[in-house]
Amino acid sequence: MRAVQLIKFGAPQEALQYTELPDPTPGPGEVLVKIEAAGMCGRDLVVRKGAFPHVKPPIIPGHEGVGKVIDVGAGVERDLIGMRVFLSAIYDGTCDYCRRGFENLCRNAELLGEMRNGTYGEYVVIPAKFAHPFHGVDPKAAVLATCPISTAVYVLKHIDVERKKVLVVGAGGTGIYIAQLAKVRGAEVYVSTRSPEKASVLKELGLGVATEGEKDFDVVIDTVGAPTLERSLKLAKRAGAVVVIGNVTGEKALLSPALVILRQLRVIGSMAFRPWDIYEALDLLKRGLIKPLYVEYKLQDAAKAHEDMERGRVMGRAVLLP
Numbered sequence: 001m002r003a004v005q006l007i008k009f010g011a012p013q014e015a016l017q018y019t020e021l022p023d024p025t026p027g028p029g030e031v032l033v034k035i036e037a038a039g040m041c042g043r044d045l046v047v048r049k050g051a052f053p054h055v056k057p058p059i060i061p062g063h064e065g066v067g068k069v070i071d072v073g074a075g076v077e078r079d080l081i082g083m084r085v086f087l088s089a090i091y092d093g094t095c096d097y098c099r100r101g102f103e104n105l106c107r108n109a110e111l112l113g114e115m116r117n118g119t120y121g122e123y124v125v126i127p128a129k130f131a132h133p134f135h136g137v138d139p140k141a142a143v144l145a146t147c148p149i150s151t152a153v154y155v156l157k158h159i160d161v162e163r164k165k166v167l168v169v170g171a172g173g174t175g176i177y178i179a180q181l182a183k184v185r186g187a188e189v190y191v192s193t194r195s196p197e198k199a200s201v202l203k204e205l206g207l208g209v210a211t212e213g214e215k216d217f218d219v220v221i222d223t224v225g226a227p228t229l230e231r232s233l234k235l236a237k238r239a240g241a242v243v244v245i246g247n248v249t250g251e252k253a254l255l256s257p258a259l260v261i262l263r264q265l266r267v268i269g270s271m272a273f274r275p276w277d278i279y280e281a282l283d284l285l286k287r288g289l290i291k292p293l294y295v296e297y298k299l300q301d302a303a304k305a306h307e308d309m310e311r312g313r314v315m316g317r318a319v320l321l322p
Contacts (some may be wrong), residue, residue, distance in 0.1 A: 003018075041148075045113060060117040066084065101274070120302055165218045190209070
């Protein structure tokens with residue numbers, strides 16, 4: 001099969017290699033999925049830079065994917081063959097976090113694109129229970145539900161934004177969906193971006209574009225991380241909340257505790273999503289409540305897509321098409 005491998009850590013053109021690999025085969029309890037669309041997450045960029053010690057090249061990156069089941073391993077019902085599925089994180093279902101409904105925090109999670117080959121290829125093998133059938137949404141839009149939109153769904157389960165003044169820091173592949181969903185949930189939404197092109201699209205979506213000096217937001221949702229986190233704390237009103245979901249550089253942030261203490265801020269972390277959040281995200285797309293925004297790339301252009309993302313040139317999500 002044709003695939004993109006992470007062969008070493010570093011810049012996109014050096015680290016990502018478009019290559020030919022043997023077709024994978026499903027083992028017991030697994031399915032073989034022919035990828036129709038693979039999303040490119042900001043986490044993929046952090047993985048490529050070598051920020052996670054558990055990632056060992058060579059490996060096929062990517063955790064966002066939709067496609068059709070074309071083969072099954074022993075013990076799997078053959079009725080799955082031909083079904084269109086989305087892929088979720090692989091969790092054990094038995095640890096203390098899973099038992100409490102926090103599968104996203106599973107102690108023994110196996111991450112696609114990091115601990116086993118991911119979605120930057122023509123095919124991927126995954127345990128059958130983590131390939132979830134769906135219908136009614138085009139694959140190129142549906143792949144957005146497998147991470148950015150479901151992340152938005154999960155973020156807004158942490159905090160009520162109805163009738164609140166909300167700032168989303170960053171108009172990248174996740175921020176633009178959090179902003180859209182916050183508006184659906186009844187918030188007055190502003191987004192900070194330095195891109196005139198992105199600002200224009202935000203206005204078309206009925207979202208506000210934050211101006212320099214604007215502050216006193218009830219809720220600030222930071223999708224960037226270290227470069228913006230201290231500023232996000234300053235932009236929240238007293239007794240407000242800051243939700244942190246971004247870590248696009250993988251760097252540590254230096255913060256003054258006084259910002260949190262004297263403003264009596266709530267600082268909330270939000271980690272990805274649970275599998276059932278993806279079904280809610282798909283429903284939002286079906287109902288037309290979220291506009292899917294993405295840029296298509298051929299699989300062999302994955303390195304260019306990484307570069308475009310790092311330079312802020314992608315509106316919404318970069319989607320790889322094998």
